[in-house]
Every structure is written in C-alpha cells, then in structure tokens.
Amino acid sequence: MSESPDNKIAEKPPISRERRQQARRKVLRTILLTGGVMGAALSGFLPLAYAQRSRLRPPGALDEKDFLSSCIKCGQCVQVCPVQAIKLADLVDGFGVGVPYIDARAQACDFSCDAVQCILACPTGALVYHKPEFLSVRSGAQLKAKPILKAKEKDAEPTLNLKERIGVARLTRPEACLAIQGKGFKGQARGAGFKGHMRYMAVDRWKPIRVADHPYDVPECDLCVSECPVKNAISIETVFGPDGRQRKSPVVHEPCVGCGVCEMICPVESAAIEIVPREVWRT
C-alpha cells in the first residue's frame, strides 16, 4: 500500500506519520506471509531431493516426473484396489503428498481386480492404459506382449491391459533364498501377524484372503513362482553357481511387470527377491 510520492499525495489528504507507519508494517507482514507460504511450498522440494529410494507406483503409472505432474491426489486408485495395495504418500515425501505408491513387501498388487481397476479409476491420466503420443516409452519398459494373468488363463480374454512394467523383480539376496539352498518351506509365509492379502484361485476368485490364513507346505520353496500372478514371469531353473556346482534358483523372465507379489510372499526376512521400481528389462 505504498503511495507514489508526488502527484497522488496532492489529491489525497496528507497521511499522518502513524498511518504511514501502519501501512509500512502491513507491507512487512504481507512479505512475511509470502515468505512463509512460499517456504512451505518449496520445502516440499527438499525431501524429494534427498529421497534415496524410488517408490513403486501403481500399474500404468507414467514415468516419475510426468506421474507427479499429472496426479491430482484424489486417491480414487486407492479406493478401487481390492487388496489395498495402494497407499498415499505423506508430508515427508515432499511433492509426493497425497500421491499413490505401493509398498510391495507390506501389500503387493496381485491383480485380484483382474482388470487394473486403478487405471480405470484415474481421472487425470496419471495411470494410463495407453501412453499419449507425446510421451516417450523408455526402452525396456515396454512389455513384449500383454501379460497373461494366470487367474484368467481359462477366460476368453486372459490378458491384462498393461503395456509397460512398473519395475522388475530381482534376486537381491540370493544367499537367503530357500530355493537356492535347496530348502523347503512350511507354515505361514510371513508369520501369523502379517496383514497382507492375496487372492487364491483355489479358495475364492473374487475374495482375497489374508496370506496368514493360507499356510504353505512345499518340499522345495517356490512361493515366488507359484504365487506370481503373471504367466511365464518367473520360474525355478537349474543354474550353475560360481563354484561350478548345479543348484536351483528363481529366474525372472521378460513378462515380469513388477507387481511385487514375489517380494511380498518371500518367506525369509528380509526378502531375498525384491522389486526394483521403474527398472527396465535388460537382456
């Protein structure tokens, strides 16, 4: 509210010293509030800058920068997910406030909705079936063919409408893998207290149950393979170790979409197999 010195003052009655001081204080306060709000807005950058781990986004998510710019933070993807795999990020995630992510170890996307419902729910195209023309597809992110969902294999349309992977599974701790050690597994995959859900076709196609309510008993651990919802994405193969000895090992193949079920179900702590978010397929 500053007055221009010469011509305007002539028209208006002169302002008292007190009034002028008040006006000056008002300007100062306004600048202060500006600084405060802008500081708060930009402080959102910091956590983003020091974010060490990239997060797994829901299926169909655009590349990270485009995803962050197009997500309107409404959580409709959260609402449609039958296993509640999608969560919304909090303040510490910077510009990720309200942006959806998947913590696969806690609850992976097992495609028990059969149709990537989260993409259908997204109102802004942050999750898409088809990327718009002007957005490029990173090499190796594109799936060679639409993934076949094991649960739908007998249906007329067995595929998922998904063109790009959200990550790739990788055996990050092979030394812990039960299959490599030639061990079997008996009991609840993640213990009695684990809250994660999964759809078991043998139990109920439309109602996911708690993983804890579905104990396993296998002579040779292959949970990552048997529970993988996508056909031909992972298998147990005979490989030669560095010492030249033959052993079994889970091997990830090209159809892997990065849903994270293998990471969730892996019975050792911490998981021997993990999803690398936004990883592409390398041959």
Next chain:
Amino acid sequence: MNGPMKRRFVDQILVMFGREPKKPAEISPKAQEIHLYKKGNRDFIAEKLHARAHAEPSHTWRNRRWITLLLANLLFVVSYWFDVQILEGALTASRFIGFHLIDLNSALQVMLAHKHVIVNLFIGTGTVLVLWILLGGRTFCSWVCPYHLLAEWAEKLHLFLVKKKLVTDQTMDRRLRSVFWLVFAVLAAATGYTVYEAISPTGILSRALIYGPGLALLWVLALLVFEVFFSRRAWCRYACPIGLTYGVVGIVSPLRIMYRLDACFHEGDCRKVCLVPHVLDTVIKGRAIDTEVPIGPDCTRCGLCVDACPTGSLKFDVKGLSKLM
C-alpha cells in the same frame, strides 16, 4: 444493467483481485433520495427495536451451511469406508455415482504442470465449472471446503482473544492472493509439479478425513495457529488460490447476496461477521449506488450477513428468478 451498475460490476472484480473498494462516483436518483431521507429522519423507536432484534442472533444459514459442509465431506468418508460408492475420491477429484467431478484449481494445476488434458479430466472439470457457476462460485469455500469450517472455529477463538485484548488482528495486503495465484500457476507450468497441491489445506484435510491422518496435517495446524494468534482468517483472505479460482467463476453466477437499501440501518454488524468485508462496502452509509445492489463475486455466499441482519436487507437472491415468479 445501467451505467453505474456496470461500473460497479467491473469494480467488484477488481476488488476481488485485491484493490481496496472506493466510494462510488455515481448514485442513482432513487438511492440518493433514500440516503438523504435517512440523513434527515432518524427513527429512534425503530432503531431501538432493531437493536433488540440484534440481541437474538439467528444461526439459520450458518447451521444449514455447516450441515451441508459436514454431509458433503462425510459422504466422501462413508463412500470409502462402507463402500457405498456414491462419492468416490477426495475433494481434488471424485466421482459422484460415476460422474467425474474435478476441483477447478486442482485441475488447473494439473493441466499447467502436465500440459495434457485427457477426456475424463476435461469432462470432470467442465461439470464442476457448470455446477459452481450455477451455485455461486465461492459457495464452494463456505459450503464445502473443510478448511473453511476449521478456520471459522479458529476465527471464533481469535475474536475471543481480541476481545480479551490478548491479540490484535494483523491485516495484510489482499493483493497477495492474486500474486499467490499467479506464482503457483507459473510454478506448476515451469517445474512440472503441482506445487500448490502439496500445501493445499483443502486437499490435505479432505484426504486426511478419507484416508486417515498424516504429518501433512501439521501444516494445516500451523495455519490455524497463525490465524488464531496473528491474523484473522489469513489463509482464506490473503493466500488461497482456490478461493480466487472459484471467485472468478462466481463473476457470472446468478446466485448471490442482494442488498436492499431502504430497510438498512447501516450499523455494520454484517461487516463484522463477514470473511470478505470488502464486498460489503456498499452497506456503508451513503455508498449504495442503487436501491438494490448485488454483492460482488468475492462473496462466499456463507449467509453470515443474512443471519446477522434483522431487517432482511441482505438476502440470498437468484438473478432473474424474482422477475420470473
């Protein structure tokens, strides 16, 4: 619309963007007559009765509004928690029995940041635009926004502290809101992030209600503390770009508050309760340019002034409806 009314219409838009209201240059002869009459003929009995009427404040519109606001936000919560699927999503974007609804300011931020508009985004934004044109623009603020309700309660606390002389209201320059609107629009376009969405108390509160509380609520708390101890309704008055976006929509809205000059006693209780008292500049003695003056687009149509006015000089009005009936 006659000449002076047209000038006032433009003037009120400028006032919304932050200019201080000015004394009108031209007043219609009829209004002039009333102004003069009131100057020369004080009706002391009527003034006494009027003062008595003020002693029993009405809360009709406030209660209606609070119920609407709570129901709207509860509908989101209930839709998710009990899976009734009536209103899915949050205030930023949702689906009402399948129809896309997208908050105008959030949509704007996304469009500027992403620079691509898909069909659903377009439809949802269009629907909401039409909806709030019909309902009054900033009606969104006072009838739907959850932050508005918290801020109203914080304001009560602030006014109590002011009465006790413990704090004073530190006013600021209202042009700041327009500056913020521009800054956040430019930031969205330049950085490709919806920067404003990260600090929008409306979005944060709506999501906290539906998906559970988070640390982001600390920011909302900080704003409320600032408003209680430092500056009355600071966020809504001086900062919120959502309010300005809906205010612009309200320019063409037929639903507004109408001021009638003849019965008004000009004692200004309406201005004391108003979130945006600059829109009620016209109720000041001698300022009304006509016998009936519509209140400008920055008005949130909250109805507090309607409740405060015992003479019915301020009332809800739909443009053209009185002529039709």
